[in-house]
Amino acid sequence: MNEEKALRDRGIKVTPQRIEILSVLKNTREHPGVDQIYSQVKEIFPAISLATVYNTVELFTQEGLIQEIRLARGFSRYDGSVGSHPHITCLKCGKVEDIEELKVEMLASSVEKSTGYEVLKEEIMYFGYCHECKRLDN
Amino acid sequence: MNEEKALRDRGIKVTPQRIEILSVLKNTREHPGVDQIYSQVKEIFPAISLATVYNTVELFTQEGLIQEIRLARGFSRYDGSVGSHPHITCLKCGKVEDIEELKVEMLASSVEKSTGYEVLKEEIMYFGYCHECKRLDN
DNA sequence: GTGGGTGCAAATAATTTGCATTACT
DNA sequence: AGTAATGCAAATTATTTGCACCCAC
Numbered sequence: 001m002n003e004e005k006a007l008r009d010r011g012i013k014v015t016p017q018r019i020e021i022l023s024v025l026k027n028t029r030e031h032p033g034v035d036q037i038y039s040q041v042k043e044i045f046p047a048i049s050l051a052t053v054y055n056t057v058e059l060f061t062q063e064g065l066i067q068e069i070r071l072a073r074g075f076s077r078y079d080g081s082v083g084s085h086p087h088i089t090c091l092k093c094g095k096v097e098d099i100e101e102l103k104v105e106m107l108a109s110s111v112e113k114s115t116g117y118e119v120l121k122e123e124i125m126y127f128g129y130c131h132e133c134k135r136l137d138n
Numbered sequence: 139m140n141e142e143k144a145l146r147d148r149g150i151k152v153t154p155q156r157i158e159i160l161s162v163l164k165n166t167r168e169h170p171g172v173d174q175i176y177s178q179v180k181e182i183f184p185a186i187s188l189a190t191v192y193n194t195v196e197l198f199t200q201e202g203l204i205q206e207i208r209l210a211r212g213f214s215r216y217d218g219s220v221g222s223h224p225h226i227t228c229l230k231c232g233k234v235e236d237i238e239e240l241k242v243e244m245l246a247s248s249v250e251k252s253t254g255y256e257v258l259k260e261e262i263m264y265f266g267y268c269h270e271c272k273r274l275d276n
Numbered sequence: 277g278t279g280g281g282t283g284c285a286a287a288t289a290a291t292t293t294g295c296a297t298t299a300c301t
Numbered sequence: 302a303g304t305a306a307t308g309c310a311a312a313t314t315a316t317t318t319g320c321a322c323c324c325a326c
Contacts, residue, residue: 013325015281034315049283054316056281070208075315088253101252107240111264114239115226119266126249128257151300151305172290187308192291194306213290 025080031096086124163218224262
């Protein structure tokens, strides 16, 4: 869509690789990791390097274009939807899903009041077994 | 106190290193990382190795004796208080605190209902600036 | 034209693992 | 005695960085 505009609006230099990485993230609900982004972008830019993907998702995260979801130690995934919302991940199949239904807006201000912190960011993550994986026993 | 009993009750082999590591975690509110646990235990067992600390906190986490708090990529801290409760960390000084006041028990069951997952674990983490660090401008 | 981005390979850093030795039950 | 834990050092793995070349502005 307008990934190029999103970059230009923030004064980020526009490159085809960046447009493609942003596009991948904006057009999936899969919450891909760096490897998955890399594989997908590679189909269009076979020469792209993993380092570029790492650098780019880091830049986009700083700029608030995407958000990082930190799963188990040593593995992050990325979400093109940037509003703060909880996530849930299946401990068996590894899938990550958004939880739209859970309203948590009021929690942050309650936290500010009770802790005296200025709150900038929240991460609400649930871990369990998804419907599919529950069915297959365990 | 009764760290030895806590280990024995779970059928975990009791060693002085394990008692000491558990004791460190049960007697602080600092949410120390592996390095901090290592330094502190080293005062009593100068020969202890980092690997032992890593292995032990992993074991204790599995056994539910402590809980892991995953901060930025590549850094975990540990909490001797094992009930599920939110945490808040200061982006400037790195301190981690418990948020006792925030009641989140009802959220998990609401998540189970809306997602169809069987929820086993939750992580609720806030990031911001603590009272101290806010005062020093920036 | 110039500064910043990309691709490559080497470097980093937290964590883990293999193995010989030592300690718990 | 037998099994499992410890300490050490080497291995692992996600991520990062240095650098030469190329591209967007």
